[in-house]
Amino acid sequence: MIALPKRPQKSAFNDANRICQRVKLLTNMFVMQIEEPQSSNQGKSQSYVDNIICYQYDVEFEPSIAEDNRNLRYAVFKKASKSIEDIIGKFSFSGKSLFSMMSLKKDKIDQIKSIESIDADGQKYTILLRFTKCFEVNEESAQNLDKTSVNFRKGNQVTQLLHVILKTIMREQNYKEIGKNSKFFDIYSKSEIVIENRDKTKSVLEAYKGFTFNASPSQQKLFLMVDYASRILRKETALQYMNQSQNESNNKIVGQSVITKYNNFQIYLINRVDFNKTPSSTFFCKKSNKQISFAQYYKERYNITIQKMNQPLLVHKRKYREPNTNTQKVEEVFLIPEICFMTGLTDEQRKDFQAMKEVANHTKLSPQQRYLNSVKNCQFLSAKAKSSGLQIDHQSNQIEAIQLKPPRITFGAGKFANTERSNFDMRAPTLDKFKFHDWSIICNRNDKNQAENFVDMLKRASQAHNIDVQNPSYFETKDWKAQNWINQFDKQFIDGVKQLPQFVVTFGKFDSLFYSQMKEYFASQNGPGIASQHITPRSMQKNAMSVASKIALQIASKLGGTIWSVEIPKGINPNTMIIGIETSMKKIKNQQVAGIVASLNKDFTQYYSEIDVRKDNDTALPTLSNIIKKALEAFEKCNNILPEEIIIYRQGLGEGQIQQSLKYEINAIQNAFKSMKSQYNPRFAFFQVNKKVGQKFYQQSQRQSEEIQNPGSGTIIASEVIQNNFEFFMAAQNCNSGVCTPTKYTCLYNSTNLKEDQFWQLTYFQTFNYYNWQGPVRIPAAMKYAEKLAKFISDTLQDQANEDLATTLFYL
Template sequence: MITQLPKRPNKSSSSTIAKISNNIRLLTNMFSMSIHDPENSDSEDNQVNDRNLMCYQYDVKFDPSIAEDNSNLRQKIFKQARLSIQKIIGRFSFSGKSLYSLKRLDQNALDSVSLESVRVDDQTYSLSLTFTKLFEVNEESAQNKDKTTPNYKKGNKVTQVLNVILKNIIDQEGFKQIGRNSQFFDLQSRADVVIKNQNNTSTLEVYKGITFKVSPTQQGLYLNSDYLCRILRKETAQQYLTARHDIEGQSVLTKYNNYRTYIIDRVDYSKNPRSTFLYRKTNLQISYAEYYFQNYQIEIRDMQQPLLVSKIKYREADTNILKIQEIFLIPELCYMTGLTDEQRKNKNAMKEIATHTKLTPEQKYSKSVQYCQLFGRKTIKSGIRISHTDNKIDAIQLKAPKITFGGKSFIPEHGGNFETRAPTQDQVQFKDWAIIHHKNDEKEVYKFIDLLKNASQAYQINVNDKPQFFAPEDFNPKNWIRLLDKDFRKNGVPQFIVTFSNAEKNPSLYREMKKFFSSEGGVGIESQHVTPRALQKNGKSVASKIALQIASKLGKRIWSVETPVGINQNTMIVGIETSMKKIRNQQVIGVVASINKDFNKFYSQVDFRNGNDIKLPTLSKIISSAIEAYSKNTKTVPEEIIIYRQGLGEGQIQYSHQLEIQAIQNGFINFKQGYSPRFAFFQVNRKISEKFYQQLYNERVQISNPPSGTIVASELTQNNFEFFMAAQNCNSGVCTPTKYTCLFNNTNLKEDQFWQLTYFQTFNYYNWQGPIRVPAVMKYAEKLAKFTSETLEGVANNELINSLYYI
C-alpha cells in the first residue's frame, strides 16, 4: 500500500532558478478562507472561541423512507421544513443524509424535530434526528496533519462540512446540481440553440452555472469557484436508439433524480419496464414501471423499450472492497448530453454555443469573484470568512527551450507557437510511395501531388512526384483493399500509401483502410489519409502539415527540443493515457515511450483493461519491451525513467496506482534481473477547475491568460510533490492549467528540473509547432488509445510499434 506520497525534492539555488525563469504574480480563482468566532452564535456550549468552532453531526431518517438516489426529494422536504427546524436547532447545513449544526440538541429538542411533518408531492413525511458526532471546525483540522498521505482529502469531515454549507447556499439561490462533481446550474439561465441540418432540426439546452470546492493547501484553506456551462440535448435516449444503436459509452442525464448523469455500458434487450427485480426496501419483486411510479410518480409510456445499463463503482463501507453495481435505466426518461459529431460540424450553431461557453479571461475571472462575494456575504455569520481580494499568488514563468531543426536553432518568443520552414533534422525522402483514389478524383490527386512537392521543399523533403496510382471505380472498401492486396502480394509494399477520399462518400472507408494498413492482421505499412476538401483553403499550408506528418510516421526526427541541464542523457520518458471509448467492454490504454536521448523517437503499445478491473494486465510486459526498444536503439539502457500517467481521480490513487507502480518495477525485473533504474511516476490531471490569470496594465487594467511556462508550486499546493503548469500559449478562451502529482520518486532530480523537463517536452509534439498542455509522450499516448479504440478496434501490426502511425 502507498502510505505516503513523495515529499518535494530540493530546489536548485536561487541563482540557478533565476537563469531559467522569471518571477511573476498572478490572480487566481482560489480565494482565501478563514474560520473565526461566529457572530451571534447559536452554540450553548461556551466552546466557541476564536478559531474554535464546534460542529455537531446528526443523521436524518425519513418516514416513509426515500429511495437512495432520490436526493431531489430529500432536498424538497428540507426546503419546506428548514424554517421550522431552524427555530429549534439554529442555522444548519444538510448534506442529503446528515445534518450539521453549531448547536448540541438535548433529547427533548431531538424529539421535537422528530414530530416535524412535511407534505411533499401528496405524501406526508416525518423526520427524526440522531446525534452521531462532534468535531472541531478550524483551519488546522481541515488540513490533514500529514498532508502527504494519498487520500488526505478523502474523509476530511471539516472540508466536507464547509462544502455542504456552500452547497446549501447555492441551492437556496435556485441552482440545481447536475452530475456528481459539485457542478450547479441556474435552470432559469437556459438558452435554446436550434441546429438546422440538411436532414433534421435539433435543439440544445445551454445552462450556465458554477463549480466550487474547499481546498486545504500548505498555506491554508481556499475556496475554488469557477464559471461553467452544460449542454443538454432535448433528444431522449429512446429517440437516439430509434435512429442509431451506438449508445454504449454515451452520457445520459435523468431529471427525475436531481439531474444525475450516467455512462451507458450496454443495452439490455432482454428486459423492458415490465421486467421485475428484487426491491431491497420491501424484499419483494417489483417491476421497473412500478418502481418509477412509487418512487417518482412517473408513468412509463412505452412498455416494450429495452433498458439501458450503467455500471456504478462503489466501495463497501465496512470492507472498503471495490464493487460494481448495474443500474437499469428507462430510455424515455434519459436525455442525451453533449454534442454529436454532426452538431459539432455546424459552424453557425457552434458560434452561438461559444457565446455561452467561451468567455474571455476577464469575463470568467469576474464570474469567479462574483460567486466568491456571494458566498462571503452568506457565510460571515457562521464564522467563515472568504476574501474576494486575497487571491494573488507567486508563480514563475519558465523560459522556453531551444528548438533545433536540420539547419536552424531558435528559442520561441515568449514560449509561444512557431512556424518555421526549415530543413527537418533527419533527411527525408518520399521515394517509393503510392496513392489510392476514386477514378473521378484524378485531377484533384495531381493537384495534391504538386502541392505536396512544393510545400516539402522548405523542409528539404525530397518527394517523388510519380507515385504508384490505384484508381478504383467505387467507394467500396472491400474493392479498394482487394486491389491493393493483389499488388502488394506481387510487388511488395511501398514506403507508405496515401488514401485520397472525402469521408461522406463512404463513412466506413477510412476505418476499413486503416485496419488493412495498420491492424495486427494487416500489411503493416504507414498510411496517410487526405481529404480533398481540406486542400481547398490554404492548400499549401495543409500540404506542409501532411508532409511533416508522413515524415514523422516514417520515424524521422522533424526537430529536437533542448534537454534541461542536469537531466541524465540516458533518460526515458513514458506517457500513459486511457481511451474514452471501449472495445468489447474493455478500455484501451495507450503507452508511448521515448527511445532516444532527444526524446523524439518512440515505442508505442496498447494495453486492454476490463471494465471492472483497476490494473493494467500487461503493463509490466510493455515497460520491459519499451526498455528493450530503447536499448536496441541507443545500445544502452535507461538510467532514469519519468512516467506521466493520465489522472484517474484522487479516490483511485491508493487502489490503482500502487498496482501500476508495482507493475512498472516488475517490468524492470522482467527486462533483466537486478536492473533497477531510478524512476518518477506522475499523475497528470487536466480536468481541474483551478485557473490563473495575469493582470496587464496598458491603457486600462486587463485580465488575460497566464504566459506559457507558468508554474504554480507554492501557496495552492500540498506539502507532497505537486505543481500546476500552464504550458500552452492560449490566445482565445480561458487557459486551464494541468496539475502534476508525484506518486513515486527515487530520482535525484531537483524540483525545478522536473518543471523544466515537463515544460520542454510540451514542445515535442510533431502535429503542432508550439507548446501543448502535456508532455508529447502523453499526447501521443492519447492519440494511440483513441485510434485503437475508434478505428483499429484491436492491436496494431508489430511492424509499426516504433512509429507514430496513429497521429
Template sequence: MQILDQQQTNYKPPSKPPRSQNISKYFQLMKFSSNHYEIKFLKNLQLQLYSITFAKELPQEQQNELIIYATGSSQFIRKNGINRFWISGYNLWTFEYVEKSFQVPGCKQLQNINLIIKHAKTYNLTQNLDQIPPESLKQAMNAILSQIYQERNLKQIFRKGQFFDKDKIEKINDVQILQGFTSVLQIGQTSPLLLIDFKTKIFNKQTVLQFIKDNKKSKNPIDLQQFFENKTFMTIYSKRMYRIKSIDLKSNPTFKMESSNITYEQYYYQRYKIKLSDLTQPLLVHEDRKTKQIIRLIPELLYMIELTNTQKNNFKVMSNIKQQTTLDPLERSSKIDNERALLDKYFTNHSISLSNNSVTPAYKIIKPTLFPEANIKQTDGACFNLRGKLIEQSNINNWILIHYNEEQQIANLFTQEFIKSTKELGNQINAPKKIVMNNLDPAQWSQTLLNNFNTNGKPQIVISILDRHEDSKLYFELKRFLISGQGVLHQNVSIQTVDSKKFSKIAQQIVKQVHSKIGKQLWNIQKITEVSDKIMIIGIDVYHKTLINNKSCVGFNAQFGQQSDKHFTKTLIVEKGKELNKGVGQLLNQSLQQYQKSNKYYPDTIIIFRDGVGNSQIDDLIEIELKSMKSVIQQTYNIKLPQFAYILVNKRISDKFFSPNNENNGMIFPERITSKEFDFFLIAQQVNQGTPIPTHYTVIENTTNWNEDTFWRFTYFQCFNYRNWSGPVKIPACLQNAHTVAYRVGEVIQSDAHAALESLLYFL
C-alpha cells in the same frame, strides 16, 4: 454507506526537493491573480457530523430519493434540535450538537421508511483545522455552499459542485447554454482555499425519443445498440444523470416494472403525473455500479444532454455556442470577483470570512532552444514555423496513393502539392503507385491493397483520399486492415482538405505528419544538462469511450532520450473498471528491452507521466500499477536501480490564473495554491482565445537527484516534443502520444497495432 470521516487515501507523496541556487538563470519571478481565496473561520466553531442510515434496506435510487425528501422535510430535523444543517451524501453537517439519535419519518411513495440520524464526530474549525481530514472539511464546505446556492435559486446540475442559474439561459434551437459557478474547497500550503470559477454548460434538450425517431428517418441510420452503450442522459422529471448500459428493443412502457405489478406507463403517471405520448418506444437499461440493480428508463423522459452530430455540423449553431462560452481572461476574472464578493456576504452568517486577495507567485520558464535554429521562426507565444530543411531528412521512395475513381482530379492535385512540399523541406520522394477504385466497398479496397503487397512488397506508407465522415465505414476498415493486419503505415487526407484554397499550405503539414510517422525527426529540443540523456520518458493514458463492448483502451508511449529519438508504443484493451492494470508492468518490460536493443544499455533514468487517475484511486494505483512496474525494474536492473519518478497528471481542473498582460504560456505555479507535498501547476500551451487551463502535476514517487525546478523545466520542455504541432502542447509529448494512440485504437482500430509499427508514431 460511508461517513466521510477519513482521507480517501492513506498515501503520502514525497516531499519537495530543494530548488537550485541559480533558479533566476532559467526562471523569471512574476505575480498572477488566481481564482483561489483564503477561508477563515472567525470564532470558536464546532462543526458536527451526523450519519444518515435507513430503518430498512432500500435500493440505491430510493435511498437517494429519501435523502432528497428529508432535505425538504426540515421541520422534523428542527424539531429534534438542529435548526440549520446541510446534507451531503449520507452525512448531515451542522454547528448544533444533539447527543441522542433520532428518526425522520419517510413518505408514502417510499413505503414510509424512516431515516436514522446519529451524531458521529465533532470538529473544531478554529483550533484544530490541521486535524480535520481534508475530505471531511471539503464535504462540510460543499454542504454549506449547496445551501447558499439553493437560497440564491441556483441549481446543482451535471457534476457535483456546479451550480447554474435558471434565469440565465441562452437558447439556440434545442440547445441551451447554462451559466453558473463552481465553488470547491481546496487545501493550500498554509490555509484552506475556496476555488471559484465561472461555468457554462452546453445542454441539448432534445429528447432521446426524438433522436431515435430522427435516426429511423435518416439515410444513414446508426446502430442504436452501439450508440447508447455508456452514454449518459438526464431524466426530465428528477434532473438525475444515468449512464446507459444498453437499449431494450423488446420492451416498451406497457410492460410491468421490475419487482412491481404496475407498468412503466402507470408508474410515471402515478408518481409524476406524466402521460407518455408513445407506448411503443423501447426502454433504456441502466445498471447501478455498486448494487448491479437494473433500472429501465423511458427515452421520452430523457434529455440527450450532449450535442448530436447534426448539431455539431451546424456551423451557425457552433459559432453561437463558441461566442457564448469563450470568455477572455478579463471577463472571467470580473465574474469570479463578483461571485467571491457575493459569497463572502453569505458566509458572514456562518462566521466564515473569504479573503479578496488572490495574488499567486508564478515562475516564467525560459523557452528551450529548438534545432535547426536557422530554420525555425518564432511566432506568437512559444509557437513556431519550421521552414527549409528538417533536422532529419527522409526518402519516401515507395508509397501508394489509393482513391475512388471520381476523385481523380483531387488525387492529381494532392500528388502535385505533396511532392512539391516534400522537396521544399529537403526530403526525397518518388511518384506514388496509384490505385484507383471503382467503388467504396471496404472489402474490395483491402483485397486490392493485399494483392499489391503480395506482388510488390509492402510500401512505406499508404495514403488514401476519403471523406472520413461520409465514408467512415471504409475509413475504419482501412485503418484496421493496414495498422493491425498488415503493419503498414496509413495517412488519410480528406477530399475537402485537398479541395480547399489553402491546400498548398496544408500540404506541408501533411508532409511533416508523414515524415514523423515513418520515424524521422522534424526538430530537436535543447537538452537539460541536469538530466541524463540515458533517459526513458513514459506517458500512460486511458480512453474510455471505445466502440468495443464494455472495454477501455490504455495507451502507453515510451520515448528514448530527452529529444525523443526513438519510441515504443503499445495499447491494452481492458475491461471497464480495470484501467489500473498490472499489464502496464509488462509494457514497461517490453519498452526496457526495446530501449536496450536500440542503445545497447538500459536507461539510467525513468520518468513516468500518468493521466486518467483520480485522487480516490491513488491507493489502488500504487498497489496494482506502480508496484508491478517497480517489480519489473527490480528484476531488470538487479543491483543499481535507475533514478525513477512517477507523476500523476490532471487536466480536468477548474484552477485559473490571470496575468496583467495576458502572458500565459511557460508558467509554473508551485506555491500558495499547491499542497504541502510535491505538486505544481503548469501552463505550457499558448492560448490566444479565452483563458488557459493549467495542468496539475503531483509527484507520487521520486528517487531522482533532481532539484524541484528541474522537474518544472523538464516537464515544460517535453511539451515541445509532440510531432503533430509546431509549439508546446498542454502536456508532455509522451502523454499526448499515449492519449492519441488510446483514442485511435479504442475508437477506430479496436485491436492491437501490428508489432512492426510499435517503434513508429503510426497514430498521429
C-alpha cells in the same frame, strides 16, 4: 498509507533566475476562514475561534430511504428544515448526515423525531438522528498538515462539512446541481441555441450557466476555488434520437447519458435498451403495493401523460446500498425515452466548426469575463455563508508564480525556431533528411486528377523542408467498398512480387466506416504493417500549400524520422527515458485502452508504442511490467545501454485510486527493471498528471486599464495554492482564445537527484516535442502521443497494432 515524496531542492538562486522570471498572477482561489457560526440558540457574538466543535449525526428515515436516493432525502428535509432549525438552530444536511455546532441532548433528538406532517412523494416520514462523532472545525484541521496521506482532502471532515454548507446554500437559492461535481445552475435563465446541420435540418440546444466550487487546503491557508460552469442539453428526446438512428441500431444510445428534467435534472448512463418492455408494461410499485404500468406511474407521480405507448424502455443499472444492512446491490431503473433528453453535443456537431462557434458564443467567456464571474460568485457565496460561519475574502487571490523561458528548437541546416511567442513556424528543413520513395496512392478513378494535383502540391510544399518526394504508384478503384480497395492492394503487393511500399495514401471522400476499415487493414496485427494517410480533396481547397506542408511533415513523423529537436535542460542525464501513459475515454468490449509511449533516444524524438487493454476500474495495468520491459529492450537496442533515469507521466487518477497506483503500478515498474537484469535499478520519478482541474490563473498587466489575460506559456505555480508534497501547476500552452486550463502534476514517487526547477523545465520543454503541433501542447510529448495512440486504437483499430509499427508514430 504510503507517503508521497517531498519537494526536491531548487537550483542555486542564480541558476534558477537564468531559466525563468517571477510574475504575479490572479487566481479563482480565494482565502476562506472559519468563524463561529450564528445560531438562533446562542446569544454570543460571532468571532474567530480555535475550538469550534461540530457534531455529526447519521440520518435515518421511517420508512427507510436508500442512501443514494438523495432527491427524496432532500425533499423530506426541505419540508422539515424550518421546524428542525427552530429546535437546534443552524444546521447542515449532506443527504446522509446532519452537522450541528451544538451537542444535541436526547430531548432535542426526540423533538425532531416527533415533527409531524413531513409529507413527501405521497408518504409521511419521520426523521431519526444517531450521534456518530464530533471534530474540531478550524483552518488548521482543514489544512491537515500531515501531508503523508494523499487522501487527506477526500477523507477530511472539515472540507466535507464546508462542501455540505455551501451546497445547502445553493439549494436554498434554487440552484440545481446537475451531476455530482458541485456544479450548480440557474435553470430559469437558460438560453436556446439553434444550429443548422449539414443536411439543412435544424437542432435546438439549451445552454445553462452557473458555477462550481471546491474547498482546497494548501500549504498555509484554506482556499475556496470558484469557477464558471456551463452545461449543454439537447432539446432532442431519447426517443427522437433513437428514431433518427434506427437504420443503424436502436442500441446506438447504449453508453450515452440522458437527463430527466421531471426529477431534478438527474443524469442516467444507459446500459441497455429493453425491447420487450413498453410504457404499457407493469411492475410492482412498493408505495402503492400493487402492479402498475409505467405510463400510469408517471401520470400519478409526475402528472406526465405518455404519448407513444409502443416505445422500448431504456435501462440504467443503479448501484445502491441497503439502508439497514449497507450491502451494495444493483437494481435496474427503467426510463421512458419520450421524457428523457440527450446530453451534450453529437459527434457530428463537434466536427462542425460553425456549430461549435455558435455554442461558444453562449458558453465560453474571455479571461476577463471568467475572472470577474468568479469574483462575483465568490462575493455571492461569502454573503450567504456568513451566518454559517464561513468568511470568504474575494480580494485575497493574488499569488506568486514563475515563467520559464522557452527551449531552443533546432531544425535541419543549422536553423532554429523563433519561440518568443511559444508557437513557431516550420519553414525550415527537417532535422532528418527524408525521401518519399516507393509509395502508393489508392483512389477512386473519379478522383485521379485531384490525386495527381495533390502530389504536385506535396512536392512543391516539401521543398521548404528538404523532403524529396518521388512519384507514387497509383491504383484506381471503381467503387467505395473498402474490401475492393484492400483486394487491389493485396493483388499488387501481398500476392504479387512487388516489395511493400514505404507508405500508402488513401485519397477520396471521408467516410468513418471506410476510414476505419482501411486503417484496420494497414495497421492491424494481420495486416501488412505499414503507415497510411487518408487525404480528402475537400481539405486541399483552402490554403492548399499550408495543408500539403503539414501532410508532408505528418507522413515524415509517421515514418519515424526527426522533424526537429528540443533543447534538453541542463543537468538531465543523456541516458534518460520519458514514458507517457494515457487511457482512452471510449471502451472496447467494456475494457479501457491504455496507451503507453516511451522515448528511445537522448533527444526524445523516437518512441516505442504499445497498448494495454484493461478491465474497467483496474488501475494496476496488469501487463505494465511486460510493456515497460519491451520499451527498455527497445531503448537498449537503440543505444547499447539501458536508461539510467526514467521519468513517467501518468494520466490523472481519482484521489481514491492514488494509493493503488503507488502500491501496484510502481511495483510493476520495479519488477520490469528486475526482469531486465538482477542489478538493474534506475532512478525514476512517477507523476500523476491531471488535465481536468478547476483552478484558473490570470495575468494582469501593470497598467490596470488593460484587460486580464491568460498566463504566458511556461507559467509554473508551485507555492501558496499547492500542498507541501511535490506538485505544481503548469500552463504550457499558448492560449489565444478562451481561458487557459492549467495542468496539475503530482509526484507519487521520486528516486532521482533532479532539482525541482529541472523537473519543471524538462516537463515544459517536452510540451514542444509533439510533431503534430508547432508550439507547446498541454502535456509532455510522450504523454500526448500516448493519448493519440489510445484514442486511435479505441476509436478506429479496436485491436492490437502490428508489431512492425511499434517504433513509429503510425497513429498520428
